[in-house]
Each structure stands twice: as C-alpha cells, then as structure tokens.
Amino acid sequence: MNEPRNVQFVSTDSPPKTSARLVDDFTPTLVDVGAHNLCPGCGEPIAIRSVMEAIEELRLEQKTISIFGIGCYTAFSNNLDIEVLQALHGRAPSVATGVKRARPETTVVTIQGDGDMVNEGLQELLHSAARGENITCVMLNNGVFGETGGHMTATTVIGQRTKTSLAGRDPVAHGRPILLADLVARLDGTAYVARCAVNSAGNVAKTKKVLLRAIDTQREEAGFSLVEILTMCPTGWFVETNEAPDYLSDNLAAVHAGGVLKDVRKGIGGIS
Amino acid sequence: MVGPTGPKVGPSEPRVGTSEEPRRLLEGSAAIGEAMIGAGCRFFAGYPMTPFTEVLEHMARRLPEVGGVCMNAESELEAVGMAWGAAATGTPAATGSTGQGLSLMQESLAEITLARLPLVVLNMARAQGDYWQATRGGGHGDYRHIVLAPVDVAEAVELTYLAFGLAAEWRNPVLLFGDYYLAHTARSVVTPRIDRSTSPAPDWALTGSSGGTGAAKLLSFLGSAKQRDDVGYDLSVHYAACAEHTARMLECVTPIVDTGFTEDAEVVVIAFGTPGAYVRAAVRSLREHGVAAGWVRPVTLVPFPARQIAEAVGNARVVAVYENNTGQMVDDVRLAVLGSVRVEFIGGLSLDSSGFGIAPDLDVDVIRRRILSVADISMELQS
Numbered sequence: 001m002n003e004p005r006n007v008q009f010v011s012t013d014s015p016p017k018t019s020a021r022l023v024d025d026f027t028p029t030l031v032d033v034g035a036h037n038l039c040p041g042c043g044e045p046i047a048i049r050s051v052m053e054a055i056e057e058l059r060l061e062q063k064t065i066s067i068f069g070i071g072c073y074t075a076f077s078n079n080l081d082i083e084v085l086q087a088l089h090g091r092a093p094s095v096a097t098g099v100k101r102a103r104p105e106t107t108v109v110t111i112q113g114d115g116d117m118v119n120e121g122l123q124e125l126l127h128s129a130a131r132g133e134n135i136t137c138v139m140l141n142n143g144v145f146g147e148t149g150g151h152m153t154a155t156t157v158i159g160q161r162t163k164t165s166l167a168g169r170d171p172v173a174h175g176r177p178i179l180l181a182d183l184v185a186r187l188d189g190t191a192y193v194a195r196c197a198v199n200s201a202g203n204v205a206k207t208k209k210v211l212l213r214a215i216d217t218q219r220e221e222a223g224f225s226l227v228e229i230l231t232m233c234p235t236g237w238f239v240e241t242n243e244a245p246d247y248l249s250d251n252l253a254a255v256h257a258g259g260v261l262k263d264v265r266k267g268i269g270g271i272s
Numbered sequence: 273m274v275g276p277t278g279p280k281v282g283p284s285e286p287r288v289g290t291s292e293e294p295r296r297l298l299e300g301s302a303a304i305g306e307a308m309i310g311a312g313c314r315f316f317a318g319y320p321m322t323p324f325t326e327v328l329e330h331m332a333r334r335l336p337e338v339g340g341v342c343m344n345a346e347s348e349l350e351a352v353g354m355a356w357g358a359a360a361t362g363t364p365a366a367t368g369s370t371g372q373g374l375s376l377m378q379e380s381l382a383e384i385t386l387a388r389l390p391l392v393v394l395n396m397a398r399a400q401g402d403y404w405q406a407t408r409g410g411g412h413g414d415y416r417h418i419v420l421a422p423v424d425v426a427e428a429v430e431l432t433y434l435a436f437g438l439a440a441e442w443r444n445p446v447l448l449f450g451d452y453y454l455a456h457t458a459r460s461v462v463t464p465r466i467d468r469s470t471s472p473a474p475d476w477a478l479t480g481s482s483g484g485t486g487a488a489k490l491l492s493f494l495g496s497a498k499q500r501d502d503v504g505y506d507l508s509v510h511y512a513a514c515a516e517h518t519a520r521m522l523e524c525v526t527p528i529v530d531t532g533f534t535e536d537a538e539v540v541v542i543a544f545g546t547p548g549a550y551v552r553a554a555v556r557s558l559r560e561h562g563v564a565a566g567w568v569r570p571v572t573l574v575p576f577p578a579r580q581i582a583e584a585v586g587n588a589r590v591v592a593v594y595e596n597n598t599g600q601m602v603d604d605v606r607l608a609v610l611g612s613v614r615v616e617f618i619g620g621l622s623l624d625s626s627g628f629g630i631a632p633d634l635d636v637d638v639i640r641r642r643i644l645s646v647a648d649i650s651m652e653l654q655s
Contacts (some may be wrong), residue, residue, distance in 0.1 A: 029484070032500045033501055035501075037503065062480065063480045063481070064480050064483055074494075075504050077494075078498050079498060079499070079500050080488065081483055081485070082483035082484070083490070084492065085478055086491065086492030086494055088380060091356075093353075094349070094350040094353025094354050094357070095353045095356050095357035097343070097350075097354050098343075098356060098358035098360070098361075099360060102314075102363040102365075105480075124349070124350055
C-alpha cells in the first residue's frame with residue numbers, strides 16, 4: 001500500500017459490469033423510499049439501513065431523533081420514517097447533546113461521515129464522548145470526502161491515493177490517520193465503542209449486532225456509544241464497483257481494525 | 273418644547289403570576305438571566321468571555337433550580353450547537369457571547385435561521401463595533417435576525433421577554449445587543465414568571481414520537497419537509513420560502529424607538545444602546561441652554577426604525593449619529609433619510625486598554641460639544 005498504484009479511473013455513470021441480482025427486498029419499514037441517487041457500490045445505504053433496522057428491532061421508532069451530518073448520506077435525511085434534525089458539518093454531537101439534555105426520554109442517534117466527525121467535528125465528538133452524553137454516534141468511515149469527489153480525510157490510510165494526495169497519503173506531507181474508535185475508547189466517559197464494516201454479508205450482520213448493542217447502551221442509560229462503520233466508496237477510491245469490498249478489507253480495515261473496543265457493561269476495554 | 277416619549281416596549285404575551293414577584297436590585301447580567309428564566313428559557317449553553325461571563329454564571333446556578341439545563345460548552349461552536357438541539361425540541365433556549373465568540377457562532381446562527389428555529393442570542397458586545405455583525409447577519413447566506421438594543425437594565429429585562437416572544441412567534445433567532453455597562457450596572461427590576469407548564473410543545477418541535485407513521489418530522493436548513501423520493505431537497509424552493517418569511521417578519525415586527533424633543537429639533541442626535549442614555553443627557557442639557565436639539569434612539573436595530581427617523585428629522589438642519597465605533601449605524605440613518613438632510617457621524621471608538629468597551633469617549637460634555645460643532649452653534653456651556 002505504500003507504493004503508489006497505477007489506478008484506472010472508472011466511470012461511475014453506468015451500471016457495474018456485473019449486474020446486481022435481487023435476492024429479496026430487504027427495505028426496512030423505516031425507509032420510506034428504497035431508491036437513492038448515491039453511486040453504485042456505495043456502502044452508506046447499507047449502513048443507514050442497518051441503523052434503521054436496529055431502531056425498528058428495538059421498537060424505538062417513536063422515541064428516536066436522528067441528527068444528520070453533511071455528506072453523501074445526508075440524502076437519506078429526506079426519506080427515513082424517523083424524526084430528523086439536520087446539523088451542520090461536524091456539529092451533530094453538540095446538537096445531539098442539546099436534544100438529549102432537553103428531552104432525556106428520547107433516543108438520539110447521530111449519523112456522520114469521517115470528514116464530518118473526524119475532520120470538521122473532532123472536538124465536538126471527543127467532548128461529547130468525554131462528558132458521557134447518553135447518545136449514540138454513528139460514523140460512516142470510507143476514508144475520503146466522497147461528496148466532493150474523493151479527497152483526503154483524517155482517516156485516509158497511508159498510501160491511499162485521493163485527489164488531494166495524488167501520490168498516496170504520505171506521513172510526512174499529510175500526517176497519519178486518526179483511528180477514531182481507538183481514541184474514543186480510551187475516554188472514561190464512553191460506554192460502548194465498536195468498529196465494523198459493510199463489505200460482506202457477514203460484516204453487515206455484525207454491524208447490525210453492534211448497532212443494537214450501542215443503542216441498547218443508550219436505552220439503559222449507560223453512557224456514550226460510538227459505532228464506526230467502514231463503508232465502500234468505489235467512486236472516491238477510483239476502483240471498480242465490484243472491487244470495492246475487497247479494497248476495503250485490504251486497505252481501510254487493515255488500519256482501522258474491526259471489533260468491539262469497549263463495552264463497559266461487559267467489562268471490555270477502556271483504561272485498565 | 274416637546275418632551276420625550278418613551279419607547280413602547282412590552283412583553284408579547286400576558287404575564288402570569290406577575291403580582292407575587294418582588295422588586296429586586298440586580299446587576300444587569302443577573303437581571304437578564306432572571307428575565308430569561310421568567311420568559312420560560314429552560315436551556316442555556318455558553319462559553320465564558322467578558323462581558324458575557326456573568327450571564328453564564330447566573331444561568332449555571334439558576335437554571336437547574338427551575339428544572340432547566342445550563343451547559344458549559346467546550347467552545348462557542350458547541351454552545352450554539354447545543355442550543356440548536358434544545359430549540360429543535362421546542363424548549364425555549366438561549367446562548368450568547370461577545371465579539372469573537374459570536375463570530376465563531378455565525379455559521380450555525382445562519383443555518384438555524386434557515387431551519388426556522390426560535391433562539392435568543394445575547395450579544396454582550398465590547399463597545400459597538402459589532403453593529404454590522406449583529407444587523408447584517410454576520411454569517412453566510414440570505415437571512416436576518418431581529419435585533420433589540422436596550423439602553424439600560426430595566427429596558428433589557430423588558431426586551432428579554434419580548435425577545436423570547438418574538439423568537440417563538442417568528443421561529444427566528446432574536447439578538448439582544450448589550451454591552452459591558454449593561455452587564456455590570458445594577459437596577460431594581462421585576463422579573464415575573466410566565467407559566468408555560470401547561471403549554472404544549474409547538475407542532476413543529478421534535479419529540480421523537482412522529483417516527484414510524486409515514487409522517488416523521490424534519491427540521492433542516494435544507495428543506496421544510498421530507499420529499500420522500502430519491503431526488504431530495506430543492507434549495508431554490510426552500511430559500512425562496514425563507515426569503516418570503518423574512519420579508520414578512522421585517523414588515524410585521526413593529527420597530528421600537530425612544531424619541532425626545534424631535535418635533536422642533538434643528539439637530540437630531542441618533543444613538544443606540546448605552547450611549548443612548550448619554551445622548552439623552554446631552555440633549556436635555558442643550559435644551560436647558562436653549563438649543564433646539566432632539567434625540568432618536570432605535571430600540572429595534574432590525575427592523576430598523578427608518579420611517580420613524582425620517583419623520584423625526586423633518587425639521588432638522590442636521591442629523592448627528594453617535595456610536596462607539598468608527599461609524600456603522602450611520603449607514604442605516606443615511607438610508608432612512610435618503611439625502612433629505614445632512615447626516616454627520618459624531619461618535620468614535622471608546623475603549624480602555626482592556627478593549628472591553630469602557631469609555632473614555634462616552635462623556636456627556638464631549639457629546640454636547642460635538643452636537644454644537646456639527647450644528648455650527650457656538651456657545652459657552654456650563655457643566
């Protein structure tokens with residue numbers, strides 16, 4: 001990954017070479033419209049669907065206020081059947097704090113990207129976590145600013161080519177990536193921190209499991225929970241759509257390692 | 273001679289339980305804090321900065337006692353974000369700061385306005401250099417805030433009630449433009465409690481309960497309703513709706529002014545906030561010397577009382593604008609009179625070494641002499 005690769009820039013204005021095969025209609029009840037205008041192969045709709053399924057399974061749809069950040073995923077603020085409060089880029093944890101403190105009976109979930117949470121809004125996220133705000137923050141981490149067209153973020157891995165690190169992210173020129181979940185897990189105020197991915201059926205199932213646990217942590221008033229979900233961005237990575245899941249495993253997940261980093265209710269993680 | 277007429281300031285809704293409230297001697301910061309609580313404010317977030325700090329101190333102590341929440345935010349960015357979240361739940365909310373802190377908040381203040389949320393923002397300014405920031409928006413985009421500028425603690429209390437009323441009525445942020453003097457002078461005030469215990473949350477407010485029905489609510493600066501399609505929001509539609517709302521607000525909110533001796537005034541002096549009190553004293557003194565001077569003090573800076581000013585300067589040879597900056601409101605006064613009379617700036621920076629806005633320039637005798645000079649009147653003044 002340290003060697004710059006000769007990347008083929010692929011067109012994403014046409015369907016992937018391998019056509020999709022409908023196995024079943026998994027559209028959860030809380031998604032009003034299954035169709036979206038995000039790129040083919042994007043992982044964010046799968047992650048959002050998982051969040052909605054978790055809220056539905058916990059029967060919290062009539063108690064939940066979701067706070068959306070700004071990124072490609074913001075499109076879903078338009079067609080989910082849960083309450084949505086749109087926040088500015090980076091500011092969702094503060095807005096969520098205001099909501100939760102004013103209405104402690106609600107379930108508050110932020111949905112943010114890596115650019116939103118780790119670049120623009122790191123301070124807000126860290127302070128909300130350290131305060132132990134009883135909210136759940138979900139980060140969709142694809143290691144690039146997807147909406148602007150594939151630019152380097154704070155989570156871009158070393159060697160990864162973006163439009164603002166053309167020869168690959170270089171530690172001297174660009175600094176090293178922030179491993180957010182690892183950082184947040186070390187804060188005393190956090191109760192549950194996990195990192196997962198949506199690049200395979202097995203990983204999607206694990207993602208759902210950690211989301212259920214994170215939101216349940218909030219329901220039990222145990223404290224701050226963070227779920228970092230690695231998502232595919234073939235457009236921003238400049239790879240073929242069907243290569244993106246493997247690219248995620250080989251590159252993003254090789255640095256941002258998956259797993260439950262902290263679960264205070266089970267005595268896992270934290271500063272010992 | 274025509275005497276002064278006080279501003280018509282009053283709460284926008286009937287007060288409940290007013291008779292039992294005692295009159296108390298309070299410093300401005302505490303008086304504004306008590307007025308906010310009286311007006312129903314139950315969420316406050318802030319970051320310390322002079323001369324805003326004491327309001328935050330007061331709210332940190334008092335809000336929990338009345339079942340509210342005060343957050344010690346980690347920065348002004350977060351303070352305004354927290355207030356945004358609380359406001360979205362229908363909780364009467366406020367934040368504030370001074371100069372630099374308000375600059376940090378501007379991105380959110382712009383978008384809170386486009387999300388149509390009520391919020392009261394205390395602008396405890398250092399002198400008056402932030403008039404443009406307060407009245408022009410300060411942030412990006414096409415929006416306006418209502419701006420109220422009290423002359424003293426008693427009026428600040430009245431305007432605080434009005435601010436919460438207007439914010440709720442128009443679903444728009446309202447700024448209260450104060451300063452160091454307002455924060456730190458003490459006055460005897462009454463801060464009656466408006467009982468909101470039985471009032472339901474506004475229908476737009478988020479409670480979490482509208483999900484799973486096909487009609488889950490949205491509060492966003494991108495659109496006023498979910499489109500429930502794969503296309504999403506149309507910003508041109510949303511911004512046009514916001515512009516229409518702003519225009520209606522500016523037309524319907526009655527500008528408030530405090531005027532004195534204007535009917536026969538040859539020179540009319542215009543000032544807002546604390547300097548307005550010094551200008552009133554200067555004009556009264558000049559009247560005792562037989563000078564036909566008058567004053568107009570805009571209490572609402574937005575909407576600006578342009579019509580009232582135009583009427584008040586009907587007989588004037590010259591209009592003098594006194595501000596503790598290098599000349600900002602003077603632009604609005606010139607727009608108000610549209611060239612019908614000469615408008616001169618007679619103010620100036622008034623800052624001590626701390627920069628907090630404590631006044632070498634703010635002096636009744638200095639102001640008297642500048643008024644005479646701009647009106648080409650030479651006379652010996654007794655102090």
